[in-house]
Amino acid sequence: MxxxxxxxxxxxxxxxxxxxxxxxxxxxxxxxxxxxxxxxxxxxxxxxxxxxxxxxxxxxxxPLDEIKTIIGMYDAEPGEVGQLRYLLDQVEHRRAELEQRRRDIDATLSDLAELERRCRADLDRLTG
Amino acid sequence: MxxxxxxxxxxxxxxxxxxxxxxxxxxxxxxxxxxxxxxxxxxxxxxxxxxxxxxxxxxxxxPLDEIKTIIGMYDAEPGEVGQLRYLLDQVEHRRAELEQRRRDIDATLSDLAELERRCRADLDRLTG
DNA sequence: CTTGACGTTTACGTTAACGTAAGTTGAAGG
DNA sequence: CCTTCAACTTACGTTAACGTAAACGTCAAG
Known part of the structure; x- marks a missing residue:
């Protein structure tokens, strides 16, 4: 029911x-x-x-063990002050990591965009 | 010199x-x-x-072998039309993959942000 | 009642991305 | 000349994240 x-x-x-x-x-x-x-x-x-x-x-x-600790952060019980500070620290760490990754992605996307431009230019020249 | x-x-x-x-x-x-x-x-x-x-x-x-093919795309010689079309296709594929990753990152960052809010709220409650 | 479909555990095999010796070599310094 | 340093090659070891096979349980359908 x-x-x-x-x-x-x-x-x-x-x-x-x-x-x-x-x-x-x-x-x-x-x-x-x-x-x-x-x-x-x-x-x-x-x-x-x-x-x-x-x-x-x-x-x-x-890696899976990192995933485990990250997910573990989500459903951690409030606990005491020290735990909370530690958790906030971890959150900050993960965030910095992810923002680095986003920068890497953006850089790669920009590289790919330029590669695509070159390809299209070559195609235009060949099929013109 | x-x-x-x-x-x-x-x-x-x-x-x-x-x-x-x-x-x-x-x-x-x-x-x-x-x-x-x-x-x-x-x-x-x-x-x-x-x-x-x-x-x-x-x-x-x-993985390294994917990295190899991606980097290989950068310094591929123009070549013929078929090659160029194939390369453009690959570029599109990689771009889609990277954009999925960025979505995953943003989702995770948002999860982390909410976790941080909860932590700060708990801290405020405990430390007054 | 037996045959499948679906699930279980145990356990060894596999691949990627290096780590870690072991033994060798060429050039430079005392 | 001897040693030391920085490099080299060869080769076996290691960890993560499953794949894969073997052998078994259970329940509904024919």
């Missing part, structure tokens, strides 16, 4: 375009913690979100 | 913060092709630029 859908491992794998092995591996690494029905894994909505975050991290080129 | 400086492997490694092994490995993989003085590697300015491109690609999380 609660609208909480669940998913099988195959459904999730299919939806996100990964293999069953990958999902099991992520659980083994502590990136996912699906419920169980006997031995079968049951994935709830939160598990789907986490898998999405993991794959986004992968597209960004982060 | 020509202002063309050259560098030893150690100088380049030091400048870019990588090991000698890494540079030799990149040559072995065809990412760099330094000149030689006997057995010693002599790096010219173009080699420096290429190393910079390789490391930028690494920061973006690309």
């Amino acid at each position: 609660d609208g909480e859908r669940t998913w099988s491992i195959a459904e999730l794998a299919d939806e996100f375009g990964v293999t069953l092995r990958t999902i099991r591996f992520y659980e083994e690494q502590g990136l996912l913690t699906p419920a169980r029905n006997g031995t079968r894994r049951i994935f709830a909505d939160g598990d789907r979100v986490r898998l999405g975050l993991v794959l986004r991290g992968k597209r960004l080129g982060f | 020509d202002g063309e400086r050259t560098w030893s492997i150690a100088e380049l490694a030091d400048e870019f913060g990588v090991t000698l092994r890494t540079i030799r490995f990149y040559e072995e993989q065809g990412l760099l092709t330094p000149a030689r003085n006997g057995t010693r590697r002599i790096f010219a300015d173009g080699d420096r630029v290429r190393l910079g491109l390789v490391l930028r690609g690494k920061r973006l999380g690309f």
Whole structure:
């Protein structure tokens, strides 16, 4: 009666375009913690979100253990002041890293744009 | 008499913060092709630029063989029309990939920003 | 009742990107 | 001449992120 859908491992794998092995591996690494029905894994909505975050991290080129700590930051309990300061520090660190990446991307995009101009010029000259 | 400086492997490694092994490995993989003085590697300015491109690609999380093809695109000779069209196609493909990455970065940055807000709020509450 | 479809665990294999010796060489300095 | 330094090659070791095979459980359909 609660609208909480669940998913099988195959459904999730299919939806996100990964293999069953990958999902099991992520659980083994502590990136996912699906419920169980006997031995079968049951994935709830939160598990789907986490898998999405993991794959986004992968597209960004982060290793799995870093992804784990980053995701871990999201659902850390408030805790004490020292913990909070440490967490803020981590957040700042990650942000700097990501902004460096964006600069790298922009530089590469600009290189590609110039390459494209040269290509089009050559094409014009040849097919003129 | 020509202002063309050259560098030893150690100088380049030091400048870019990588090991000698890494540079030799990149040559072995065809990412760099330094000149030689006997057995010693002599790096010219173009080699420096290429190393910079390789490391930028690494920061973006690309595997070395993809980096190789991407860099290869930059210094491809004009060639024939078919080649040019193929190259343009590749450029488009890479651009799409990079733009996806930028979206991922922006999404992550936004997540981090919200996390930071929550942290600061908790800190304010605790430290008054 | 057996055949599939779908799931499970255990465990060894694989690739990428280097790390890390081990042994060699050429030029320079004392 | 001997050593030291900076480079070299060859080759095996290592870690991450799964792939892949083997062997088994379970439940619905024919």
